[in-house]
Amino acid sequence: MELGALEKSITAYRDAIETQRIIVPPVLQALHQARLFRSLIPQAVGGLGLDLPEHMRIIQRLAMVDTSTAWCVNQAAVIATQSLWLDRAVIQQIWAEKDVCIANGPPFDCQISKQGDAYLLNGHWGFSSGCQHATLMTGAARMGAKGPWRIAFFQPAAVTFTDNWQVPGLRGTGSFEFNCKNLTVPADHVADMGKVAAIEDPITRIPSALLFALSFAGLTLGVARGALDDALAVAEGKLPRYASLKLKDDGNVQRFVAQAMARWRGASAYLYSAAEQGWAEVENNSYASDESRSAMRLAGTHVIRECAEIVDLAYKVVGSTGIYQDHLIQRRFQDMHVITQHVQARESHYNLVGRHLITGNYEKGPMS
Secondary structure (H helix, E strand, O other): OOOHHHHHHHHHHHHHHHHHOOOOHHHHHHHHHHOHHHOOOOHHHOOOOOOHHHHHHHHHHHHHHOHHHHHHHHHHHHHHHHHHHOOHHHHHHHHHOOOOOEEOOOEEEEEEEEEOOEEEEEEEEEEEOOHHHOOEEEEEEEOOOOOOEEEEEEOHHHOEEEOOOOOOOOHHHOOEEEEEEEEEEEHHHEEOOOOOOOOOOHHHHOOHHHHHHHHHHHHHHHHHHHHHHHHHHHHHHOOOOOOOOOHHHOHHHHHHHHHHHHHHHHHHHHHHHHHHHHHHHHHOOOOOOHHHHHHHHHHHHHHHHHHHHHHHHHHHHHHHHHHOOOOHHHHHHHHHHHHOOOHHHOOHHHHHHHHHHHHOOOOOOOOO
16 A cells, blocks of 8 residues: 555654644544555455455554554554444445544443443543544443453543543543443444454454554564664764764664664564464454464564663664754654554553463453
8 A cells, every 4th residue: 555645644743643642633634635544444345355464564564653553543443444343234225434543441430231222331431542533432331240241332522531641651642531321322332242254354254453563563663663763863863972982883782772673673563473373263254263373462562562671772873963842852762662552562461462372271361
């Protein structure tokens, strides 16, 4: 896919995205024109139908330009795949619209109950990236205290948003909270992802949590490579105070950037190997096996954490140059350290995979 014009548009507006904490209209329009919010939706129902590794590479490229934009695109694209568990007629209705963007948020104290031919939704959701430009919202909620999960789809106007997104990184995602009370949702707009998807596709054979794990890891590859490129550019011309050598001639700096690049290339090769192997498996009409799920979980978690360390190395190289808000490496540093607090970056995922490697048992759950 040709992304040059889109990257130029994002570059031109990334400062506005950061300060306004929203994907500004010119960039949003360009993203809709590129149809990236529907990149993982099958072509048969109006999507781009990209395979997962191709989608990840696009997100990686966007993240080199602006982390927040890439985050919002990826979040919407992966959440969009959950629509494939709705009734076929509703799926076709959603994706027949020209400019569709779906947002969600992790559930906090949320319940859904059957009320005649519809459902009643109550709850509070947080971290709703891209909600300010969303055309459709989703909310996960449980049927009873320990019942099965359902995914409700509803209009943004049906809920109340709260702007609590005062954060140092990923500012442009505008990840507000939202809540609703006694919201009636038609039964055909509630998905049961415990069943087979209404429109089967390779993308529906990988759990959503692992789609996020891999694609967010691809995003961090973009952030890390951008930080490395920033560091190389600074090293080319900077003579630190009280130093006799420019950074480019300092042996320690040369070693730092070489080691960081080696780690980045290793992380990239590892991530895409896991993604491509997992995708090849589900393309053969089978669901992701325990071995594949374990491998994807490990790759996603490890690459996110590896990229955070690469960003830290790049930040260390540039010295005081990187502390200023108007330097891009400062923004990447802040973005990366917000990402490391995300559920997908938790070190406890290593425990999950480690138990599988030792015992042969892969514990299935919301993140696996």
